[in-house]
Amino acid sequence: MITAIIVAAGYSFRMKQFKPLLSLGERTVLERAVESFLKSGIRDIRVVVGHRADELYPILERLGVQTIVNPNFAEGMFSSVTAGIKSLSPGTQGFFLLPVDNPIVKKDTIKKLQNAFFATEFGIIYPTYQGTRGHPPLISCRYLSNVMAWEGPGGMRALLDHYEQDALEIEVEDPGILLDMDTPEDYQQMQKYCGYKRIPSENECNALLKNSNTSVQVINHCQQVALLSVVISSYLVGRGCPLNIDLIQASALLHDLAKGVPDHAQVGADMLNKYPEVAQIVAEHTDICLNSTNQSITEKEIVYLADKLVKDGHIISLQARFSGPLEQYRNNCKVFNKIMLRLSNAQLIQSKIEQIIEMPLQNIWMG
Template sequence: MCRPGLVGLIVAAGYSSRMGTFKPLLPLGDKTVIAAAVDSLRQGGVADIRVIVGHRAEELYPVLAGLQVGIIENSRYAEGMFSSVVTGIGAIAGEAEACFLLPGDTPLIRRRSIKDMVRLYHKTGAAVVYPVFNGERGHPPLISSRCFASILSGEGTGGLRHILAQFDADSVEVELADQGILLDIDTLEDYKELTRFYVRRHIPTYSECLSILYKYQVSDKVACHGRAVAAVARRLAELLNGAGLNLNIELVVAGGLLHDLAKSKPNHSKRGERVVRSMGFSRVGGIIASHMDLELAADYVIDEAAVVFLADKLVQGDKLVSLTERFRLALDKFAASPEIVDSVLRRRRTAEAIWDRAASLVGTGSLEELMVL
């Protein structure tokens, strides 16, 4: 949990004019947009959360009462978002050490992102900590109380961004594997995209996977292998789904991209699993943990882990190869190490068993066509 003095401010006072409907109360899965925004901060460890209300506030009160948050009323909400920022900062000035400032229509921030930002703030004492995804700043910034006086005395020309720019020399950015920091709701299409992101929030997107690989300084060689494995795994999964299975394509692709995340480290499959589980991606972690050694029951049904396991064994470097070629290379390389040879043979048997099971579902010809794509 974040230490006392850290407040989460959520701005939900505007007209939602571009969207054409009241955004805070739009459904998002089994909750509302405003509830999802509160959950994002709370799951990240922020205990003191306050929501700034204005337009249609009376409709928000009963919802907010159930969320156990503080309410800050902005009677000047018609003047625009900056008036809500000033109202919120004014309400916490003198008691808060720093605050997250989250627009209510940017509700899906990953728990790990909030924690990483707080950790960097405590380490650096920065005036502002900006969340960044793929080089682009998003929400919510973590703003130190050192900025409060300038915000409260500002006229709003240029908005909050203009005021915070005065503190750039004493601010920091943190690169996050979190596409949610850029996802707001201005249009119906934005809302649809946010809904899709919510449904699959426990699986990193393709871009988030690439960000994770970059964050953990994975070599270009390993990253290229991961992209190749992900592509083969996707094609395998699509073939199998066409034969009646119900494999999660996004999970398969994420597992393929990240399976060698910790390749340069000892026991890299377990280490990689721990990394992604700490980010909230437990299903991807399970795939990473099993991509080296996968135990199959006699009556097993091919799942996402089996697809990634097989795809990994069909790719040498970033090139598609047959199982025969892939394991011949490994057996030649480790011929002088009986214990390693035993492991290689065990993996070959597992890969061949998955191949045979897949062939029984889609036909040997379809799998062989895969090898020449």
């Protein structure tokens, strides 16, 4: 029997957000990692948790996998590896070892590693892509006592290096084995790898605008909003925010796709059902739903704010953008309050961004 051990107990210090719960398309990183094994026929899957474990329990219960709690997760990843290994059933012949931040592995890769494991005498099977080793290795249970007794530096990798003569490399057509999520830039690359089919390219966005008979004036506005959104996002990524800039650019280019019709934000979103992540942002670019407890910045917030900062091809202040409508509808309480809410949300988002980049937002385009 082969078991999969997924390690998801760490702090995610370099990422600055909790990696297991970050999204990859419509699923979380943790769900993607588990599905990599489920799709390949592995049924004994064990996920080692520690930091923020309570937030992972509902997901793991729904997925039907075994949860292993590592109370010593603060000691580092190797403590989570040993916690997972201690849980293995007596009949286990080998185990895959996958950090949760390497969640994109094809089922054919898993099957190739298993076939090599049972067809040879090698005890450590590594997948390689274009000659470079990746995750997950498949390790024979004859090494369990060696792992439990290991006290040297370097963790699991250093231990396995001692048994290189027992290692076999299997070349696979799977670049995902090399993709991890140590940094926000890594996360962006993984999002692009996973979700490129759900995010239209710039050329595709322009074709969608043209086919929808969008006016030149609206297209110019969308292009200006997209440019500003990308500039703001670049500053935020430089400060460690794990943002998908391709998603932001596409959503900004398409946010006014249905401009001119009633409820154009939702109509535009409905037209983009082929691209669900873009559609969600387009749906909220006029009236956004903010999570008051979430201090991180999201793609939809950037597009929302940029749209409010652009008027007639120029970047203006929020006060300048909203002063006219507020004056116009000052005697219409319902409309006035709706405009005030839009202004308030924009100000809140701008304040969050300025705290992250540690300077006034206007310095970006005035500097």
